[in-house]
Amino acid sequence: MRLEGYDYAKRGIYFVSNVVQNRLCLLGWVINDRMILSSAGKMVEKWYLKIEEKFEGIKCHEYIIMPNHYHFLIEILSNQESNKDSSIDGADLIVRPNTSPNLSKIMQWFKTMTTNEYIKMVKEKGWRRFPKRLWQRSFDDRIMRGYEIERYKNYIKNNPKKWKEVWK
DSSP states (O other), rough: OTTTTOTSSSEEEEEEEEEEEEOOOOOOEETOOOOOOOHHHHHHHHHHHHHHHHSSEEEEEEEEEEEEEEEEEEOOOTTTGGGGOOTTTTTEEEEOOOOOOOHHHHHHHHHHHHHHHHHHHHHOOOOOOOSSSBBBBBOOEEEGGGHHHHHHHHHHHHGGGGHHOOOO
């Protein structure tokens, strides 16, 4: 699953992917190499963009929501400055433990929020049901190195063009 021994609260950019359980196409359609989000896909997009509001020190970058999966670039920023407080008398700075959320906590929250809202919309709006769980267990991630970021941004941008090749 995760890279053993790696601190996923560490500053960096992470490429994150996950697939709808049983690869059901619930999130939209690819038409003429463009992704058209369904109401469910727009809901997933909404919760992705709320990650920055929920978690301090997180930046949401490029993303694509496909008919049955998503790819996100999520950045965990340094929170070193926000972890320091001056003592009352101006003496040494007191450093608090790292309070950055880790990637697993972020994704757990995202998957919970999207699943709960999806279930609500099944009941209220008749969205298509899913078996047992909305998302496949866990998620895939890659710790980005500087030289890879542009390549992954392009991968996200061009993902709809590859839909027919990969998901026939």
